[in-house]
Amino acid sequence: MSARVVTGLYVPGDRPDRFDKAVATGADLVILDLEDAVAPGAKGVALDAVVSWLRARVAPAGAHDGPRPLVQVRVNPGADDELAALRATGAAIELRVPKVDGVAELDRIAALTGGRPITALIESARGVENAAAIAAHPAVTRLALGESDLASELGSRDDAVIDYARVRLLFAARAAGLPAPMLSAYPDIRDLDGLRADTERGRRLGWVGRTAVHPSQLAVIEAVFAPTADELAWAAAVVEAVERGGVATLDSGEMVDPAMLGRARSILGRP
Numbered sequence: 477m478s479a480r481v482v483t484g485l486y487v488p489g490d491r492p493d494r495f496d497k498a499v500a501t502g503a504d505l506v507i508l509d510l511e512d513a514v515a516p517g518a519k520g521v522a523l524d525a526v527v528s529w530l531r532a533r534v535a536p537a538g539a540h541d542g543p544r545p546l547v548q549v550r551v552n553p554g555a556d557d558e559l560a561a562l563r564a565t566g567a568a569i570e571l572r573v574p575k576v577d578g579v580a581e582l583d584r585i586a587a588l589t590g591g592r593p594i595t596a597l598i599e600s601a602r603g604v605e606n607a608a609a610i611a612a613h614p615a616v617t618r619l620a621l622g623e624s625d626l627a628s629e630l631g632s633r634d635d636a637v638i639d640y641a642r643v644r645l646l647f648a649a650r651a652a653g654l655p656a657p658m659l660s661a662y663p664d665i666r667d668l669d670g671l672r673a674d675t676e677r678g679r680r681l682g683w684v685g686r687t688a689v690h691p692s693q694l695a696v697i698e699a700v701f702a703p704t705a706d707e708l709a710w711a712a713a714v715v716e717a718v719e720r721g722g723v724a725t726l727d728s729g730e731m732v733d734p735a736m737l738g739r740a741r742s743i744l745g746r747p
């Protein structure tokens with residue numbers, strides 16, 4: 477996946493009236509949720525709704541440009557019937573697999589997905605400890621962190637606990653050549669200041685993007701990850717100076733060299 481993916485929006489699978497609305501928000505990623513957003517008694521209705529919508533609205537796998545936004549379906553753990561039904565749609569979706577804590581289950585799931593990319597949602601202490609192996613699995617194209625489930629298991633949502641998990645997943649993802657993960661959903665939809673502060677903390681740790689649970693959160697996420705004018709100017713100066721001659725000194729006095737090119741190019745959105 478090379479296109480920019482910074483904002484994601486979850487929508488419950490049993491709310492088909494909101495699927496097109498989710499797309500219309502302009503989020504880079506729309507996640508149709510069959511797992512925790514759907515009550516146990518509504519799982520079948522949700523799967524039918526998701527399958528119908530995918531058939532009607534999402535291009536087949538292998539179509540030239542793939543769908544925009546990117547569409548993921550979050551399945552239930554162990555729900556092979558869901559994987560089979562989603563595969564049968566032929567739609568160019570990705571799978572978001574929750575509660576991944578090891579690679580054995582990924583081998584089984586990967587065999588059922590028809591080669592569709594998997595985002596492994598890690599939300600347990602065991603999953604965090606196994607993050608490097610999970611990231612290295614050939615079917616996994618992204619890691620994600622489920623902070624609410626993790627906090628439930630650990631009995632703490634303290635910043636130190638969350639940051640530890642965020643750092644572990646960032647290293648695991650990057651060591652496996654995966655993109656930096658997107659931050660977990662921020663559950664308090666009225667607290668946009670809290671969302672901003674927590675997203676800024678995640679950005680400082682190297683995470684890129686965030687999933688939202690309400691459309692009102694998307695603008696905050698987009699703003700936090702938009703490069704500032706200073707960052708853009710710095711990045712342009714680094715690229716120009718280094719491409720001109722290896723080591724250089726910016727007007728600010730900062731020495732720059734090829735080691736800084738990766739960060740500069742990523743700020744500029746260049747490969």
Ligand SMILES: CC(C)(COP(=O)(O)OP(=O)(O)OC[C@H]1O[C@@H](n2cnc3c(N)ncnc32)[C@H](O)[C@@H]1OP(=O)(O)O)[C@@H](O)C(=O)NCCC(=O)NCCSC(=O)C[C@H](O)C(=O)O
Binds near residue numbers: 498
């Ligand atoms: C959180 C919500 C239940 C709030 O719903 P509601 O109170 O009905 O919202 P509003 O009245 O404010 O809606 C205003 C308009 O916005 C549209 N809307 C709202 N939410 C969405 C959405 N998610 N996608 C698309 N459109 C949405 C409404 O239709 C209204 O439109 P209009 O009538 O035209 O004005 C609800 O937002 C919601 O269900 N959110 C998603 C919840 C979810 O999926 N949760 C699971 C993912 S997070 C998770 O699982 C955590 C993780 O695993 C972990 O462990 O950390």
Ligand SMILES: [Mg+2]
Binds near residue numbers: 622624
């Ligand atoms: Mg969860």
